[in-house]
Amino acid sequence: MKPVSVTLVGSSPWGHDLHADDINLRPALALAERLGAPYNVIVPAGAAAPGFVDLDPVRLYRVPDGSRPAFLREARHMIDHGLRARGDVLMSSDPLAAVAAELSRTRRTTPHIVQIQGDVLDPGHEYGGPLKRAALAVVSRTAVRRASAVRVVRQGLRERAQRLTRRPVVHVASRVDTRMFAPAPAPCLKPVHTVMVGSLLPLKNHVTVLRAWPHVLEAVPDARLVVLGEGPARSRLLGLIRALGVERHVELRGTVPQAEVVSVLQRARVFAHPSWSEGQPRAVLEAMACGLPVLCSDIPAHREIVRPEAGRLLAPAQARDWAEAVTTLLTDTERARQLGNGARRYVSEHHDFELMIDRFADFIQGVAAEDSRRRR
Structure with missing residues (x-):
């Protein structure tokens, strides 16, 4: 299988002190291993300093994020001009990140996988007031319609997304490291x-x-x-x-x-x-x-x-x-x-970690292969 490099955009900062078992870094490392290529990640700096962190094969780019418009501007610029090497596939982890990916020039020649990980297509009262919910719904639905492919974490979200696009929509559930998260190895007191x-x-x-x-x-x-x-x-x-x-x-x-x-x-x-x-x-x-x-x-x-x-x-x-x-x-x-x-x-x-990562990697490779065939 041809190696596939990914550029992931997310609107939530990663932790300051990263380690191999970090909740964000570990799946990125696992996907990079299976895809056989570098895995770029663009996220807001948050409490960390903006800049580049080499976590080979993961390349982390922390961008300034004084406001949402500032993050969109910086993330789009990073996608188009700041990466050491562009990815074969763009991927966004949430609606705001999807906007940055769609606004980039790179998107014109690169497939984009949009991830839907919550009820953002039909947001309820828990997402805020009427205007905020309406804006979130419009942005999320537009992202799905424009995407090359969509990943959702629930079957119910898959059915909803399929009503918005004819492009592939795959259900890849949340993953859990069942070796780390396991019952106590021996009986213990339960205070x-x-x-x-x-x-x-x-x-x-x-x-x-x-x-x-x-x-x-x-x-x-x-x-x-x-x-x-x-x-x-x-x-x-x-x-x-x-x-x-x-x-x-x-x-x-x-x-x-x-x-x-x-x-x-x-x-x-x-x-x-x-x-x-x-x-x-x-x-x-x-x-x-x-x-x-x-x-x-x-x-x-x-x-x-x-x-x-x-x-x-x-x-x-x-x-x-x-x-x-x-x-x-x-x-x-x-x-x-x-x-x-x-x-x-x-x-x-x-929901086993390894099973879900394998499924996600197969999906990403399929999107990249289909884009390559389409451009021949």
């Missing part, structure tokens, strides 16, 4: 009764589980909730925790290294994820890979991955229902064990 993982944003709906916790404590007096993640809703959530009088039982631990995320999941009994909207939440899949029963909000993203043998779906705002579900799993250890085994089995079969 963490329930865990939540995700940015502290209103969209993630931590509020419902916090409001459920006093009811959980009525049945399980020592029940402990650990929340991993950071964000602008921290002060509001801390205020709610104090108002509910559950300070001794709820911990907002903030952002932690990946190894600690794994450790907490391995010591937990239940995973809760009450989000209002998701693309395909890796946090849920990672918890399932660790053998945890999962309680998730009843939304399209969760319906595709949370089977009855792995967990339960609940109305996002019904705190009493969440309290009952958490209590049941904390008190019925055999039921929790069965669901956890089912969760692990599902992720291993449908």
Whole structure:
């Protein structure tokens, strides 16, 4: 197979201190290996200094990002003029990045794969006010219509995207390293009764589980909730925790290294994820890979991955229902064990890292080959 180089554009910064297991770097390295060519990445600098980082075979270009228009301008310039070598395929990870790719001169002669990883084609109230939602929908749908090919993370998104384009639309699900995210190798004490993982944003709906916790404590007096993640809703959530009088039982631990995320999941009994909207939440899949029963909000993203043998779906705002579900799993250890085994089995079969990377690499090679045939 002919080597294929990629230029990926994303509108979210990569971490400052990158290592081989980094959530962004590892898949880029794996794709570069399978495609047999350099893998360019253009992202906002964020807290890091703008500039080039050689992570051979990944080439990371951090561009200034004082505003969205500034990022679009800098990313487009980098695509056309700043790369050491242009990619055979352009790829964008989100709608804003897709705009930068489509505005570039390089796009005229290079196929573009647009990735849809959330409900951006039909955004709901959780994405903001009416004008913001309308603008996001227009940008996202236009990107799909103009793309050479589209990758989606859910079957439901695939069906929606196929109504907008006749170009290939492939479902490549979120991937999980099932070797890293795995049940504890030996039985251990589980002082963490329930865990939540995700940015502290209103969209993630931590509020419902916090409001459920006093009811959980009525049945399980020592029940402990650990929340991993950071964000602008921290002060509001801390205020709610104090108002509910559950300070001794709820911990907002903030952002932690990946190894600690794994450790907490391995010591937990239940995973809760009450989000209002998701693309395909890796946090849920990672918890399932660790053998945890999962309680998730009843939304399209969760319906595709949370089977009855792995967990339960609940109305996002019904705190009493969440309290009952958490209590049941904390008190019925055999039921929790069965669901956890089912969760692990599902992720291993449908979301394994190596399997998904192979599928994605095959798709990229196919897009490049089709473009080459078309230009002969």
